[in-house]
Amino acid sequence: MRTGIFITGTDTGVGKTIVAAGLVLALKQRGLNVGYMKPVESGCPVLDGEVVPQDVRFVREVTGLRDDIDLMCPYRLKAPAAPSIASRLEDMHIDVAYIVDQYFQLSLMHEIVVVEGVGGLMVPLNNNDLVTDLVLQMGLDMLVVSRPGLGTINHTLLTVNMAKMMGIPLSGVIINGFGREAIGLPERTNPDEIEHFGNIPVLGILPWLKDLDFNTCKPGSLLSEFMERVNIDPLLQNDDDSFL
Ligand SMILES: Nc1ncnc2c1ncn2[C@@H]1O[C@H](COP(=O)(O)OP(=O)(O)OP(=O)(O)O)[C@@H](O)[C@H]1O
Numbered sequence: 742m743r744t745g746i747f748i749t750g751t752d753t754g755v756g757k758t759i760v761a762a763g764l765v766l767a768l769k770q771r772g773l774n775v776g777y778m779k780p781v782e783s784g785c786p787v788l789d790g791e792v793v794p795q796d797v798r799f800v801r802e803v804t805g806l807r808d809d810i811d812l813m814c815p816y817r818l819k820a821p822a823a824p825s826i827a828s829r830l831e832d833m834h835i836d837v838a839y840i841v842d843q844y845f846q847l848s849l850m851h852e853i854v855v856v857e858g859v860g861g862l863m864v865p866l867n868n869n870d871l872v873t874d875l876v877l878q879m880g881l882d883m884l885v886v887s888r889p890g891l892g893t894i895n896h897t898l899l900t901v902n903m904a905k906m907m908g909i910p911l912s913g914v915i916i917n918g919f920g921r922e923a924i925g926l927p928e929r930t931n932p933d934e935i936e937h938f939g940n941i942p943v944l945g946i947l948p949w950l951k952d953l954d955f956n957t958c959k960p961g962s963l964l965s966e967f968m969e970r971v972n973i974d975p976l977l978q979n980d981d982d983s984f985l
């Protein structure tokens with residue numbers, strides 16, 4: 742069985758955290774001991790003197806995970822900017838080897854760790870490394886979260902093809918937020934185009950959940966919708982089955 746999966750998106754705000762939380766809940770439902778990691782989070786508010794990563798807060802609240810915050814999110818940055826920029830402003834250096842080390846420690850405590858990326862694949866972490874370097878050094882397969890509507894074929898294929906060029910194995914695509922906008926021709930036809938041109942399976946289409954509230958950490962129907970609409974089996978299979 743796979744021991745970790747790296748979730749990236751075609752952009753920031755596409756739903757990586759919601760998909761990561763859904764995946765953690767669905768894997769827990771299967772009886773697995775699951776962990777979650779967000780190696781770098783920028784744009785964190787300071788609450789009572791603490792820099793609080795909001796993605797980690799949401800996932801902790803809805804899944805009940807209680808690992809040390811330094812393992813779950815080693816780099817917590819205040820500025821709402823790319824990690825390379827935010828860390829420079831805060832006189833911090835993001836060290837990919839340190840993230841990998843924290844990840845291995847977390848892996849010892851769980852059967853599988855769901856790792857949420859930062860923005861998209863080509864986001865700089867420091868002067869030398871992009872998110873692609875992080876995924877490669879973590880040695881993980883990647884899941885891509887995409888938007889449903891017009892423009893997503895281009896963004897998804899750019900992400901998928903960059904991963905293939907870099908030698909990052911891919912597990913599939915999840916389309917998130919279906920129904921937030923009116924469902925038209927692109928929403929209905931995009932998944933087939935992505936599968937055909939990306940040579941990659943769309944593992945599921947997660948609807949826009951009106952009963953989910955990120956700010957108050959209410960998952961609403963996330964678990965039931967995730968279990969009904971996403972095929973998680975390929976995410977558990979061995980790395981040999983990946984679509985490199
Ligand atoms: N399926 C969904 N149903 C309801 N709300 C959603 C859904 N997906 C995303 N959202 C909302 O959109 C917001 C952005 O999604 P999310 O935080 O998961 O994006 P992200 O890709 O993790 O962004 P970042 O790059 O900042 O980590 C969420 O805070 C949530 O409020």
Ligand SMILES: [Mg+2]
Nearest residue numbers: 757758796857
């Ligand atoms: Mg997120």
